[in-house]
Amino acid sequence: MTGPVPTILPVATGRVTAAVFWRALRRHPVLAWTSVATATAASGAAVVVPILLGRLVDLVVAGGTVRSLLLISAWILAAGLVAAVLTGVSRWLVTEWGTRACADLREQVLDHALRMDPARLEAVGSGDVASRVTEDVEQVTDSVQLAAGVFTSLVTVVITFAGFATLDWRIAAAFLVVFPVYVLSLRRFVPRAARLYAAERQAAAVRTQSLLTTFTGARTVHAYGMQEPQGRRVEEASRGAVVARLRAVRGFLWFANMMNYAEAIGLTAVLLTGFLLVRGEVSTVGDVTAAALLFHRLFGPLGMLLISFNDVQSAGAALARLVGIAGLDVPAARVVDPAGSRAPAGVVASSVSHRYPDGPTVLHDVSIEIAPGESLAIVGESGAGKTTLAAILGGVFPATGGKVWLGDLPIDDLHPDELRRLVGVVTQEVHVFAGTLADDLRLAAPHADDAQLHAALALVGADTWVAALPDGLQTVVGDGEHHLTPSQAQQVALARIALLDPPIVVLDEATAEAGSAGARQLELASAALVRGRTAIVVAHRLTQAQACDRIAVMAHGRIVELGSPEELVAAGGTYATLWSAWHR
Ligand SMILES: Nc1ncnc2c1ncn2[C@@H]1O[C@H](COP(=O)(O)OP(=O)(O)OP(=O)(O)O)[C@@H](O)[C@H]1O
CATH class of the missing domain: 1.20.1560.10 (ABC transporter type 1, transmembrane domain)
Incomplete structure (x- = not known):
């Protein structure tokens, strides 16, 4: 690529x-x-x-x-x-x-x-x-x-x-x-x-x-x-x-x-x-x-x-x-038609492989087709390549081999602005930018009014704690200011994606940071965001995977099992073992 x-x-x-x-x-x-x-x-x-x-x-x-x-x-x-x-x-x-x-x-x-x-x-x-x-x-x-x-x-x-x-x-x-x-x-x-x-x-x-x-x-x-x-x-x-x-x-x-x-x-x-x-x-x-x-x-x-x-x-x-x-060769700035961004779009990966600079190959020949509106959970052991695959499908960085399409378009041909409107990514590293909470949210949608900000926060279940902040949306957050818990920061990141309203979302362990009470809350927030979109969810909690249309089980940089939750449980393979262990 x-x-x-x-x-x-x-x-x-x-x-x-x-x-x-x-x-x-x-x-x-x-x-x-x-x-x-x-x-x-x-x-x-x-x-x-x-x-x-x-x-x-x-x-x-x-x-x-x-x-x-x-x-x-x-x-x-x-x-x-x-x-x-x-x-x-x-x-x-x-x-x-x-x-x-x-x-x-x-x-x-x-x-x-x-x-x-x-x-x-x-x-x-x-x-x-x-x-x-x-x-x-x-x-x-x-x-x-x-x-x-x-x-x-x-x-x-x-x-x-x-x-x-x-x-x-x-x-x-x-x-x-x-x-x-x-x-x-x-x-x-x-x-x-x-x-x-x-x-x-x-x-x-x-x-x-x-x-x-x-x-x-x-x-x-x-x-x-x-x-x-x-x-x-x-x-x-x-x-x-x-x-x-x-x-x-x-x-x-x-x-x-x-x-x-x-x-x-x-x-x-x-x-x-x-x-x-x-x-x-x-x-x-x-x-x-x-x-x-x-x-x-x-x-x-x-x-x-x-x-x-x-x-x-x-x-x-x-x-x-x-x-x-x-003098670096970077994509030129272009005005993107926002109307076109919400059209349903699927994701296709064909023979994707990846190696980080000076490292071994961590993804081997991964091919998968995610239909428009379908949600796919990726599960697997630590180091299996889940984050790497999700990042490549979300356009965070390009794969070193193979091809990815978002809708009909090869991901390489997309201008960064188009890419960001087409796919919203929440990675493990969520960042709260210094400034008011409203400014932080408006990074995703500069023209959103307060009502839209509140709606996005409500969608991800953050409305209650935001209402309790000393200055509500105008509370200054970030380093040295009002401290947001990791789970609140995750919700802010999810609310930004809700404001961006892309047809595809990639959620990488959006629930991993939180304790179990917060985890359930974040799980609901992710589920709200996934609804009506094509979604790729890196899931550490199997309840999250279970809620998706299909699950891909990864091991050593490959997809080793793929199917609906019911199919995988019935197949009695790795996922079935994980699910029964989780259930116990
Ligand atoms: N930035 C990086 N530079 C070099 N190697 C990396 C980098 N990120 C990940 N890796 C390596 O790539 C492999 C796959 O990592 P990846 O994070 O995609 O796995 P994962 O399944 O998401 O694991 P985890 O659940 O622990 O996050 C691992 O061997 C990891 O050490």
């Missing part, structure tokens, strides 16, 4: 990352052009200030009049003011531009992460995805300010260098001695930084994964007394992240030092050349002063550009990981 599931999420190449980011930037042309225009005007106005200061020096040396000194001072003031205002405006525009581009990308990444094939998500572990949609998104968003700085610095460098060259080309040429220092430092730093930052982000992802595994498996960790080895694993992952971070910082400090050397060399070269030119009377003290001031002005943004290579590399690594998710 599907090939092996890749076990790592892709990271985009530099070219793809740049192309995607460029596309995101181009989506806002007005902001783009106004940003470029104001940044150029701001830099132009700022370059005028040192040039006018040079004039002022020459005027003082030549003994100019007070009026001419005041006039030039007024121009300096005006140019400085214009430069300051325009710089502020351009920074705001560039930040706005970058923020919008990042927001587009973030939405795309989140959308792709949510639409990802669950089998792939399971294979790669949710830690990697979590770290990408949290830490990497945060890093890229934080880098917008940096990118705005880089952009304005770039414009400043170009405009200032042009101003520099108009003063005296020899001084401009002297300034060029800084470039060999820059080039050599960059050539050494850039490839190292790429490696160091990628390693740093990877180590952070490993740490997140290790923490998530520990928290989500906290009960198992406690139950098996695994606190110490698990703690060691987390500690190792954290140490790995710290070491990777320190390596990256050391690499950066070396580079920052090289930038300071370059500044000293550049300023010495400019002043020395200026001194020789003034002595040879080919240039004025004012021009050299202006050149030194321009150099000083140039060095700030130039240093910013080079030093931010550090952060640009780091943000680039994060961006590449985001683009890796944004």
Whole structure:
């Protein structure tokens, strides 16, 4: 049915990352052009200030009049003011531009992460995805300010260098001695930084994964007394992240030092050349002063550009990981016709087999046909493959072999939205989302009104305890809020399915969590949900199986008995033995 599931999420190449980011930037042309225009005007106005200061020096040396000194001072003031205002405006525009581009990308990444094939998500572990949609998104968003700085610095460098060259080309040429220092430092730093930052982000992802595994498996960790080895694993992952971070910082400090050397060399070269030119009377003290001031002005943004290579590399690594998710081949969003979803539909499995990544085959050649409106119970020993088969029939993940049809449609061809409208699944892991109970229920049916929510709760027998909640449907539930018992959480999950009202339901041990009083209640809730639908029920309680039209008995990944409860009891096989034991 599907090939092996890749076990790592892709990271985009530099070219793809740049192309995607460029596309995101181009989506806002007005902001783009106004940003470029104001940044150029701001830099132009700022370059005028040192040039006018040079004039002022020459005027003082030549003994100019007070009026001419005041006039030039007024121009300096005006140019400085214009430069300051325009710089502020351009920074705001560039930040706005970058923020919008990042927001587009973030939405795309989140959308792709949510639409990802669950089998792939399971294979790669949710830690990697979590770290990408949290830490990497945060890093890229934080880098917008940096990118705005880089952009304005770039414009400043170009405009200032042009101003520099108009003063005296020899001084401009002297300034060029800084470039060999820059080039050599960059050539050494850039490839190292790429490696160091990628390693740093990877180590952070490993740490997140290790923490998530520990928290989500906290009960198992406690139950098996695994606190110490698990703690060691987390500690190792954290140490790995710290070491990777320190390596990256050391690499950066070396580079920052090289930038300071370059500044000293550049300023010495400019002043020395200026001194020789003034002595040879080919240039004025004012021009050299202006050149030194321009150099000083140039060095700030130039240093910013080079030093931010550090952060640009780091943000680039994060961006590449985001683009890796944004580029995943996930089904496109489509509007589904809700009217078509309630038509009766059967389920057919043909030669379905399955193996989890790196595991043995746990389902072997399972074929079964469930007619529209028929209910099928799956029973069998622990590990027989009941949950796996139910999950595959419910489209939770695809089988590694064989084919499944829901109604006339191969399950692989169904868009996730269509799939969810066609089949409602309650797995063993029910989750109560943080928020009001009403919000939790409306996840399944966003437009349901309170009366519909109450009706769904009544159907699954939850109306009494919901009525007793402090704020009824508006009670805030979830972690750290009003606690729902496992059986209440199961009922909420069942009520969500009732609201979704799909023609097919897959209920996997919906009664397993509860004590015997609650179990009976949940059994009734499941039975209410099964009525009038095609149903696949993984049944641990045989009374639940007995209420279904047919029962499939599984052992070692195969269906070993199949028939109505009466037929199976009469056949005197495995089910008959189980039933008589249950009855006793
Ligand atoms: N996510 C998984 N990764 C690897 N192996 C798995 C996974 N889930 C189940 N298995 C293995 O697949 C086999 C079938 O498991 P499955 O949960 O489908 O059986 P089951 O009959 O539902 O058992 P139970 O009643 O205990 O839930 C078992 O050997 C189990 O260890």
